[in-house]
Amino acid sequence: MAGSRKFWLGMALGALAGGVISLFDKATRHSVKEDFKKVSGSVTYIVKHPDEFIGEVKETVNKVRTTVEQVSEDVSFIAEKVEEIKDVPPQVAGIVHETKEVFGNMAQAEEDKNKQ
Numbered sequence: 001m002a003g004s005r006k007f008w009l010g011m012a013l014g015a016l017a018g019g020v021i022s023l024f025d026k027a028t029r030h031s032v033k034e035d036f037k038k039v040s041g042s043v044t045y046i047v048k049h050p051d052e053f054i055g056e057v058k059e060t061v062n063k064v065r066t067t068v069e070q071v072s073e074d075v076s077f078i079a080e081k082v083e084e085i086k087d088v089p090p091q092v093a094g095i096v097h098e099t100k101e102v103f104g105n106m107a108q109a110e111e112d113k114n115k116q
Contacts, residue, residue, distance in 0.1 A: 023029050046053045 023032065
């Protein structure tokens with residue numbers, strides 16, 4: 001257990017040292033400063049208006065739930081239609097194929113007629 005603690009302490013100190021070293025770059029310092037301002041502003045707003053934040057989270061969760069339910073229903077509908085298509089007898093498929101050929105031949109004949 002003591003070895004594990006040393007490991008995590010070393011990780012934390014290494015991360016801290018890496019963060020401090022990265023702040024030697026001016027652009028990085030500026031970027032971190034701007035990010036900190038944004039985050040602290042958001043946190044301050046949430047602390048001052050927790051009910052509004054909770055309401056927004058609930059609304060987002062409800063939207064996600066509704067979307068997931070709708071997608072689930074759509075997938076079920078599609079799966080049902082696929083099963084129905086599988087049940088189409090080969091004779092019907094043959095009739096559809098023959099009809100398609102007839103319409104194709106009719107269209108070809110019409111094109112040939114228009115070319116003359």
